[in-house]
Amino acid sequence: MTESDPRRRRDPSSISRARRYTPRGRTVREAADGAEDNRARENGARDREAARRERNRTAQQTEAEDLAARRRREAAARSRERRQRETGTITEPRKPEPETKRSTSTAKSEPLRRTGTVRPTQSRRTGPINPPRGGGRRPTNRPTGPVPVRPLASLPRLGSPARRLRMAAAFVMILLLVSGARLVQLQVTDSAAYAAEALNQRLTTEPLPAERGAIMDRNGNRLAYSIEANYIAVDPVMLKGDAAELAAGLAPLLGRPASELEPILGTKETPQGDQIRFAYLQRGVDLAIGDEIRELENPGLIIGDDERRVVPGHDLAANVIGFTGGDDGEGLGGLEAAYDDWLSGEDGEVSYERSQSGQPIPGAFYREEEAVPGNDLQVTLDDKLQFNVQKILESTVQEHDAEFGSAMVMEVGSGEMLAMASTPTYDAANPFDVDDSEAYRDYGTQATVDPGSIHKAIVFAAALEEGCIKPDGTMPVEQSINKGGTDYEDGYEHGSAVLSLAGIIAQSSNVGTIQLADCIGKEKLYEYQLAFGLGEATGVGVAGEAAGILQEPQNWSGTSEGSVPIGHEGTATIMQMAAMYGAIANDGVYVQPQLVDHKINADGEIEEQPEPETHRVISKQNAEDLQYLLQAPIAAETGTGRNAELENYHLAGKTGTGSLVVDGDYAPGNVTSFVGFAPAEDPQYVVAVSVYVPGGGGGGSTTGEAFKEINEFALGYFGVRPATEPAPEFDVWG
Known part of the structure; x- marks a missing residue:
């Protein structure tokens, strides 16, 4: 090394400082010199780690295959044992062979730590595959003997796309068929019913x-x-x-x-x-x-x-x-x-x-x-005559405090009703505004009363027809007569006297009438009553017409011989009495009253009514004689109908005082009436007036004035000529 080598000039303490900063205790130089070695070692470590992971995967796969094989063997054993039990050939179960323990894992090498030591790998655990989950001690050996068979849950079948498609197609086809059938039902089978129901909802x-x-x-x-x-x-x-x-x-x-x-x-x-x-x-x-x-x-x-x-x-x-x-x-x-x-x-x-x-x-x-x-x-009514008759009747009812009344005019010969008035009445334009339903009643045809003395004309007609008395005949008449223990008296004081037939009629003698009835006999009298129209409705045309009560002879009591001839113990309507006087005025021929003239259909064609029923009751001569005699109550000095005398005209008629029966008993007061015809010498019209006066009153005094006024208007209205001769004079005493 030269002096310029920096390693020689490095302070010895710098090595310690350098080592302090090198990893794993290596010097910087070692780290620099061994860079290639380090990379080789790192690559080797990675290869070993990959190999270890591959071995682990192989071991796990092998273990899973061993587990599956063992489960298949156990299932096969259970299946054999189940078949044996079912067939009854149970044999001693074969002891399972001890399994050779296999190493479930291989030694795994740990990568070398940087310090140079090797970490020993843990061996994999061997033993039962499914150890108990409890905290108890695991059994070391499996039990011997028959293995209990437990049914295993069936494994889910694998899905089949083709099968699913077929099922879906079948479901769709069923749905379409049901819908189509319903449409056919609605459009074909039930279409008419539903259409009709819909139409009814709109109709x-x-x-x-x-x-x-x-x-x-x-x-x-x-x-x-x-x-x-x-x-x-x-x-x-x-x-x-x-x-x-x-x-x-x-x-x-x-x-x-x-x-x-x-x-x-x-x-x-x-x-x-x-x-x-x-x-x-x-x-x-x-x-x-x-x-x-x-x-x-x-x-x-x-x-x-x-x-x-x-x-x-x-x-x-x-x-x-x-x-x-x-x-x-x-x-x-x-x-x-x-x-x-x-x-x-x-x-x-x-x-x-x-x-x-x-x-x-x-x-x-x-x-x-x-x-x-x-x-x-x-109809046969005349509106102007009807108006006046109705006005006269209402005035009479008010004047005498009457409860009800009726008045009518009938044409002689035809039986046509020219006027029919009743009171109380009502407004037919507003018919439901009434205080009492009795206002609807037609008293002329629906009210039945004891007719009283107006009934005596039947006895006079029968006496003439049967020859009991002549028109100008006389007979002794006492003041009273007893029949069935009852005394019947005359209202006019005459004592023991001889009366003419005109006198009996004029004074309305009860005793004289009863004596004439005794001559006729009750059977004959009953026949004349029927012939004059009593006991049955006239059929004039008004709904609810009453028939009245007519006593048959076998039903007469001891007093009937006195009561029936003078108009008691029987009932009738004023319409029936008017028809009876109409028969006398019509020369003895009864004519059924008529209210309807004719019918007119929607095309304007006239349908004539049938001719009214008629029959003769008495002879013409006797009828004419009686027409004359019936003037006596008005013209004679002692007549009961003097207040009905009319200037320029001769009237014929008879007064009556009857009774009203209510709930089987006689009501207080009287039913007063006046029935007759005019002109007397040539009868044209029958006039009848009847009112019920609770306070009482006589026929002449109560209804005589009304009878005169109605005749006066009717004769003038229809242009009947006044009489040219004076009124007849009657000798009422014999």
């Missing part, structure tokens, strides 16, 4: 009310007819809004309480579960009301064409004409009810599809059945 059927026929008087004046109006109905399914609020708004327009409208508006189904698509709220409303409801624009409210019944006379002959009502506008009383089928016609209907807004769908289903209008009815 609305509304009635087309037929125009009701008119009722006219004998001169063609309309007493009742129909005009154009609207009906208001509801389709609850399409109704919008709250039913209670809507009912409160419609109530003042329809004139019905909201409590009645709300259930109709809110009920959508019938008790059977069927939908309600149409229900009337009100019929016959004014067109202006229909327009106002239409402005509500509620799809559930239906406004349709309808008609409203108009009665221009209001209460004029209301009890005879009757009224209509109900959802179908049917007749509910009088002629409206009796001839409802003829007047009503046949309703039609229209069916169409509606949208959700309630509007008809253009071009959709539409079907219309036209309504057949009703027919007209022309």
Whole structure:
């Protein structure tokens, strides 16, 4: 080394300092000189590490293969043992051969530490593959003997893409088949049913009310007819809004309480579960009301064409004409009810599809059945005569504080009723605004009473026909007579006297009439009662006409011989009594009363009514004699009907004081009546008046004035000539 070599000039202490900074205790020079060696050693270490890792992998693979083989052997042994048990050939199990312990690992070399020492490698653990998991001591030897067989969980099968594809395709095909079958069912099998159901949901059927026929008087004046109006109905399914609020708004327009409208508006189904698509709220409303409801624009409210019944006379002959009502506008009383089928016609209907807004769908289903209008009815009443008769009757009832009354005018010979008035009455244009349902009653045909003395004309006619007395004959008459223990007295004081037939009639003698009835006999008297129309309804044409009660002879009691001849123990209507006096006025021929003149069909063709039934009761001569004698109550000084005397005309008639039976007992007061005809010398018209006066009164004093006034107007109205001869004078005393 030369002096310039820096290694020679280095301080000896610098080696220690250099070594302090070299790794693994080598000097810098050693590190520099051994750089190549170091790299070789590092490469060798890496190769050895790689070889060690490869050996570990090989050992692990070998161990896994040994484990799998051992498990297969154990499974095979268990399988053999299971088959032996099943077949019954169990043999001594073969002891498993001891396994040769194999080294599960090879010696592994650690890379040399930089200090030069070698770390010994740990040998891999040998022993049971699956040691117990508990903390106890592991068994050193396996048990000998039969190995218990435990079922192993089946290993999952490997997926098959082809199989999955086939299953998916099959599922799709099934789904398509089910969908196709359902479509075929909907489109082919059930298509008609579903189409019909859908149509029903859109379909609305509304009635087309037929125009009701008119009722006219004998001169063609309309007493009742129909005009154009609207009906208001509801389709609850399409109704919008709250039913209670809507009912409160419609109530003042329809004139019905909201409590009645709300259930109709809110009920959508019938008790059977069927939908309600149409229900009337009100019929016959004014067109202006229909327009106002239409402005509500509620799809559930239906406004349709309808008609409203108009009665221009209001209460004029209301009890005879009757009224209509109900959802179908049917007749509910009088002629409206009796001839409802003829007047009503046949309703039609229209069916169409509606949208959700309630509007008809253009071009959709539409079907219309036209309504057949009703027919007209022309009655025999005369509106002007009816008005005056009704006014006179009402005045009489008010003047005498009567409870009810009736009056009528009938044409002799034809039996046509020219006027039929009843009171109390009602406004047929507003028929439901009444305080008492009795206002609907026609007292002329539906009220039966004991007729009283007006019944005596039957006894007089029978006495003449049977020859018991002559028209100018006389007979002694006592003041009273006893029949069945009851005394029957005359109202006029005459003591024991001889009375002519005219006197018996004029004074309405009870005793004289009973004596004539004794001459006739009860069987014959009963026959004459039937012949004069008692005991059965006249059939005049008013619905609900009463027949009255007529006692048969075998039912007579001890007092009947005194009561029946003078108009008691039996009942009749004033219509029956008018028909009876009409038979006397018609020369002894009974004519059935007629209210309907003829019918007119929708084409304007007239259908004549059948001729009224007629039959002779007494001879013409006896009828004419009785016509003359019946003037005595009005013309004779002692007559009971003196206040009915009419200037310029001769009247014939008979007063009566009967009784009213209520619930089987006689009511207080009297039923007073006056029935007769005019003019007496040539009878044209029968007039009958009857009122019930609870306070009592006589027939002449109560109804005589009304009888005169009605005759006076009727004779003047129809132009009957006044009498040219003075009234006859009657000698009532024999």
